[in-house]
Amino acid sequence: MRQASVRKVLGIMLSAFIIITAAAGCSNNSNNNAKGDAAQQTSESNGAANTEGNAAAQAGDMSALPDAEFSVMLGWNVPQLASQDAPVVKQVYDKTKVRLNLESPPANVDEKLNIMLASGEMTDAIVINNPSMAQKFIDAGYVIPLDELFDKYGGQIKENLNSVWGQLKNEDGKIYKIPSGYILPGADRMLETGxxxxxxxxxxxxxxxxxxxxxxxxxxxxxxxxxxxxxxxxxxxxxxxxxxxxxxxxxxxxxxxxxxxxxxxxxxxxxxxxxxxxxxxxxxxxxxxxxxxxxxxxxxxxxxxxxxxxxxxxxxxxxxxxxxxxxxxxxxxxxxxxxxxxxxxxxxxxxxxxxxxxxxxxxxGANYDSGVYISSKMKDPERFMQFVNYLNTQEGNLLQKGVVNFDGEDKDGYDYFITEEEGKKYIKSTTFQVNGWQNDELFASKRGLNTFGFLTFSTDMNDHPSFTYQMSRKELDFSMWWDDETKRANEGYGEKGTDWIEEGRSTGWDYTDIAGLNFKPESAEYIATTKVNQLSYNTIVKLILSASDAEFDKGYDEFLKKADDMGIGQAEAAMNQMYQDRKAEWKQ
The missing domain is CATH 3.40.190.10 (Periplasmic binding protein-like II)
Known part of the structure; x- marks a missing residue:
């Protein structure tokens, strides 16, 4: 999950679409698109949530439903969370009557998750980027299977994932996670280096x-x-x-x-x-x-x-x-x-x-490791799934993206506006948003931007045929985000605002074939890898301070031998076997 991160950036190459990710990541809601015009952001259908098992997309107005509140532990550290009064947070509440109480873990996310496992104290939902960690919560019974909830209330998510839906299944055949910041299959992807x-x-x-x-x-x-x-x-x-x-x-x-x-x-x-x-x-x-x-x-x-x-x-x-x-x-x-x-x-x-x-x-690549898990503590998982499913519609995705002006004008107080280029409608960032990112490092939290992106599909530098509003072609030119000094420096290097596209393609590689290969938490391979990783962090830092090349080499060789003694060689063999098994399965 860019993973990631989930924040816009200002630097020499300032991007409107980068997320942090903690995982990952992490990628989330940077340029979502939606159906319709101004009326669509209020409602296209006035039906309440479907509670009779229909798997169709939840696109109705939930504003008549009672208030609901859910606590969520994020899977990455967020220095400044948005308040409930932030404009984007408020407009999502007005439409859905759902509030999320988000909790941000410390820098060491796994440490926080291990504390939750030990204490049994759970939030209503938990974002987990590490499949091995997620398995611990599954084995402990702290999170629930979601198959029936998806069948009854998650129709839009299933429709979005379509042919890759089966990749969400756990080894026991059940589905425990809502995919977080996922890419729609068939999307045209553009990469910016992190x-x-x-x-x-x-x-x-x-x-x-x-x-x-x-x-x-x-x-x-x-x-x-x-x-x-x-x-x-x-x-x-x-x-x-x-x-x-x-x-x-x-x-x-x-x-x-x-x-x-x-x-x-x-x-x-x-x-x-x-x-x-x-x-x-x-x-x-x-x-x-x-x-x-x-x-x-x-x-x-x-x-x-x-x-x-x-x-x-x-x-x-x-x-x-x-x-x-x-x-x-x-x-x-x-x-x-x-x-x-x-x-x-x-x-x-x-x-x-x-x-x-x-x-x-x-x-x-296509990686559905990161997910939102519903804890056994949650009192109303049906309502939560309805809420998430709505955010995965085109309408809901746009609603959580930002405050959009549909009249075609670039106005203050709006995050995006709908513009027309070569006879086609696109969504574009307002000057108000551009200036906000440039002048206020807390702009995103004050507006509530990216607050809900982990609950819906990502449009972070990608386009998909289903997007009614694709991102403005002009928005791909990052020079719109450059201040005068940034522009001067980039001109000094002869750089254009679209150079990042080719740069990303030239350094990118596809990890789909090896994504999601993980050991079971109780396995000897998992335990060995965990212990070696703990050893490696402290050891490598010390090796960087070596007094000579010879001292570095001696210490590095000793570290590798100790890692093998701790079982990393067996873990390698098991990982390669899982990879070969996957290749054989995918050929069938």
């Missing part, structure tokens, strides 16, 4: 808008920064926050052209190996250690948490970093914009070395 290397543009501008291409070129650049710009830390990391560490490893894998999916690398010879056994990932981590040895890496990186890191970025103390460009540079760029600074952070997609044929920063 992982990257970020740099301050003033130094790059002084070098004639220089753009490093490889790790060696970046090392030389950081050496120059250290010598000529002592006010900057050449590179800083927040390895004290595990999610930052995870995103950093994904970024390094992308630069090396490694197809990393969760804990395993899909090799060119069609095998799955534990990620830290991959030579490319090892080489990139060794390169980081070499930066540390040369005094180019922030000495506080190993213990620095994400808040301290962001404070350094925003206070102009850091030249570069690695990982999720939204997480790393959004707040700093927002402050730079407000203060009218003559620079921004800008991201690039480097290659580990010139021999890398194709980078792999973007992973995409």
């Amino acid at each position: 992982y990257s290397f970020q740099f301050l543009t003033n130094v790059l501008e002084a070098k004639g808008w220089y753009k490093p291409q490889t790790f060696d070129e970046l090392t030389a650049l950081l050496q120059e920064v250290k010598e000529k710009y002592p006010q900057y830390i050449p590179m800083s990391l927040a390895l004290g926050t595990e999610s930052f560490f995870t995103n950093m490893v994904k970024t390094l894998a992308g630069a090396e052209g490694v197809r990393l999916y969760n804990d395993y690398v899909w090799t060119p010879d069609d095998k799955l190996i534990y990620k830290y056994k991959d030579a490319g990932i090892r080489d990139s981590l060794k390169w980081l250690n070499q930066l540390y040895q040369q005094g180019l890496l922030d000495e506080e990186s190993a213990v620095q948490n994400i808040d301290g890191f962001k404070a350094k970025m925003a206070s102009e103390k850091v030249f570069s970093s690695i990982g999720s460009w939204f997480d790393n540079m959004y707040e700093a760029n927002s402050i730079f914009t407000q203060d009218k600074k003559p620079f921004r952070f800008k991201y690039f997609l480097l290659k580990g070395n010139p021999e890398v044929a194709k980078t792999t920063y973007d992973a995409y």
Whole structure:
């Protein structure tokens, strides 16, 4: 789930459609489309919720129903949740009479979920991105099967997924999750890279808008920064926050052209190996250690948490970093914009070395791992399913997307308006929304944007024939989001507002064939992988601080041997067997 993330972004390449994701992710409601005109946002049919087993889409007006309230634990950390008075939240309530009390977990989501498992204290619904974790809740009886609820009240969701509906089934044949932020089958997908290397543009501008291409070129650049710009830390990391560490490893894998999916690398010879056994990932981590040895890496990186890191970025103390460009540079760029600074952070997609044929920063595919699970505590699961099913109609999807002006005018107070291009109607962001993202980092929460996206299909950079309102072709040109300084910098590099489309395609890879391969929580393979992952986080961080190449290599070899002793080799074998079994099944 972009996963993800679920927030618009402002940076050198400012996008209207990126989500965070915690998972993932995570992708959610960035550019949904809907049926009809202004009347459609109020109602096309006045029938109440279908309570007699009809599987047809719930598209009626639920405003006459009694109020309902549900608590939901999200699957990612959200610094600022929208209030019930936010315009988008309010218009969803007015139509459905449903309120959601959203809870945001800490950065370590699994830790929160494990606490819930141990205590038995559940919210009404839980967003879980990790299938192995979800299985624990299923085995404990804390979440309920949804097959009958889908048959009676989930007709639109079933219709949306159509041929891939069976992918939601658990190994016991039952369905326990509502798919979260899913892509409609047959959608035309456009990718924007989420992982990257970020740099301050003033130094790059002084070098004639220089753009490093490889790790060696970046090392030389950081050496120059250290010598000529002592006010900057050449590179800083927040390895004290595990999610930052995870995103950093994904970024390094992308630069090396490694197809990393969760804990395993899909090799060119069609095998799955534990990620830290991959030579490319090892080489990139060794390169980081070499930066540390040369005094180019922030000495506080190993213990620095994400808040301290962001404070350094925003206070102009850091030249570069690695990982999720939204997480790393959004707040700093927002402050730079407000203060009218003559620079921004800008991201690039480097290659580990010139021999890398194709980078792999973007992973995409049909993956229904992330889901919303209804707990056994929920008192009215029927009403909740009706509500969610409505959000999965074109009308409901548009309602939760934002406040839309259907009269064709770009007006203040609206998030979107319906426009016409070449005789066809499209949906487009208003100037009010564009300015809001540029000038107020809390704009999304104040408006309630992206609050319900995890409960419906995603239109994050994709179009589908069923969308009555596809996103404006002009909205694909991200230059509409650039402020003057951003525009100046991008012009310095000769970049256009549509370059991201080809960039995403050139670095993307399809993980569909290996998506959803997971061990059972009680299995020896699951336990071994979990323990090795816990060991790897602490060990790799320490290895980045090694005093020499020899010390790094010795420590890395010892770590791999210990991982094998702990059972990671058996886990690899089991993962490959699951993969071969799947291929055989899919050929039938």
